[in-house]
Amino acid sequence: MNNKKNVVLGVTGGIAAYKAADLTSRLVKKDINVDVIMTKEATNFINPLTFEALTHNKVTVDMFTDRKYWEIEHISLAEKADLFAIVPATANIIAKIAHGIADDMLTTTLLATKSPVLIAPAMNTNMYTNPLTQRNIKTLKEIGFIFVEPAAGRLACGTYGAGKLADVEEIEKAILDLLYREKEKDFEGKKVLITAGPTREPLDPVRYITNRSSGKMGYEIAKAFVERGARVVLVSGPTHIDIPKGVTFIPVETAADMYNAVMMHLEEADIIVGAAAVADYRPKEVKKEKIKKDEETMVIELVKNPDIMYEVGQKKGNKISVGFAAETENLIDYAKKKLKEKNMDLIVANDVSQEGAGFEVDTNIIKVINKDLEVKEYPMMTKREAAHVILDEIAKLL
Known part of the structure; x- marks a missing residue:
């Protein structure tokens, strides 16, 4: 000072x-x-x-x-x-x-x-x-x-x-x-690849499957990295948030689109943060015309989407990868399992059933788990504050 x-x-x-x-x-x-x-x-x-x-x-x-x-x-x-x-x-x-x-x-x-x-x-x-x-x-x-x-x-x-x-x-x-x-530039010279927001998986020209992710957490992380000197590529599903200043912005719709964008920019990235809520499944068949409500019930066959952060974990080498676990039960157990399976360096876990920690709000209650399975718990804070907390933990890995 x-x-x-x-x-x-x-x-x-x-x-x-x-x-x-x-x-x-x-x-x-x-x-x-x-x-x-x-x-x-x-x-x-x-x-x-x-x-x-x-x-x-x-x-x-x-x-x-x-x-x-x-x-x-x-x-x-x-x-x-x-x-x-x-x-x-x-x-x-x-x-x-x-x-x-x-x-x-x-x-x-x-x-x-x-x-x-x-x-x-x-x-x-x-x-x-x-x-x-x-x-x-x-x-x-x-x-x-x-x-x-x-x-x-x-x-x-x-x-x-x-x-x-x-x-x-x-x-x-x-x-x-x-x-x-704001004057610290501890990520100066680093290139960061971030995913944010939901994905949309189309059923027909009118309907799609999606989730409640607003993209706020991922966008705050992108802003924080820019403030702290990093060059940021933000791959985002559809949101209603203004594009953060200073980022290279890549808009996508589907999980496949997001996967392709991440793989395209993975090699040049030093740090990858998977904050997006990516759809696990997509409809096997996308109808060319609007589906009519003819029957009392309708069966939609779903197939698995690529697991972006798993693929990042297989290809990352010495890069730092950070994932998210949004759960409603057994938060720590599920988060640790994801951390291991996807070869992540850190995972940020939050119980989205908790008030103030779910989707579409400006606050979060996070737990950060490292590769040694040490858990750091934080009180409710704004997503901007949470973003800097996450960056502080990432900075320790540089």
């Missing part, structure tokens, strides 16, 4: 605003420059002078107090930031950001920044679980905003539930990880 980093800290109007002072003190002690922007509502909970004393920087509240200063400062702060953090983040500020509203110094500066943005929500349980708030959070996560999820506990309003600001230590760790990990 030799190079001084710059954090712009947004403080909004919630009872947890006082905890932002503790966070500020911790960051300053780590030789991080902190510029604080407060909403007017936040000043009802904590005095700007507190932050000025901690940071030795002017705290900005009203962008029209000194218009000349504001015209320069909101852009300079936006460009200066290595990281933009909002702690605590109210439902109101989350809604405004999600809808691109810029009506005060904080939202105006945020809209102008190109730095990563971390948000730590804190609010009443009912406000946090409200579908509108959850939709706004989902929108921001899909754009790439990083969230430190709130804890469950007794809130200032007297209720008990989710919405309590995460521990300051947890927020501090997330900020430090983002500030310094």
Whole structure:
């Protein structure tokens, strides 16, 4: 941590605003420059002078107090930031950001920044679980905003539930990880081949067999590798996710398509990560015309698809291969079996029946197993965080 980093800290109007002072003190002690922007509502909970004393920087509240200063400062702060953090983040500020509203110094500066943005929500349980708030959070996560999820506990309003600001230590760790990990290039010069998303196996021109994989985990792994210096080839089944910046993207439909793409790029890869949910079987016959519902029952004969990661394991040589095991029972046993049979170096296991660890969600609960069959268990985290955890384990094999 030799190079001084710059954090712009947004403080909004919630009872947890006082905890932002503790966070500020911790960051300053780590030789991080902190510029604080407060909403007017936040000043009802904590005095700007507190932050000025901690940071030795002017705290900005009203962008029209000194218009000349504001015209320069909101852009300079936006460009200066290595990281933009909002702690605590109210439902109101989350809604405004999600809808691109810029009506005060904080939202105006945020809209102008190109730095990563971390948000730590804190609010009443009912406000946090409200579908509108959850939709706004989902929108921001899909754009790439990083969230430190709130804890469950007794809130200032007297209720008990989710919405309590995460521990300051947890927020501090997330900020430090983002500030310094993004500059690490521990995979510089490595070529990584990643599979992601589901495959589709056609029955006829209209129907196909698929699964519930969203591709989110594989795409976050691809982003993490790019951030850490790797050249990435991403072979993806159909998803609704934006293509990550900096990857060579190869779209595929079927398991056979994915197999062919992987084999085509296998030789040049140093690391192969099989995060895709590949269909194990495909229809033996694909009808040229739409199947009509003439009978009460219908029998479809299926044949096995190629096992991509098994084939990678037979051909990889000194390459590193990492697989996934999404199970609903006997998770560790099945994962270890796959690890051995497919000659993998690591396998990432998750029980998709667990809430927060299945398909189509932004979080995961993973266990990483190495060739010595050692199991490392991790708590629920965002898929972005899980991606970096997985990369940390891969980096140990280089």
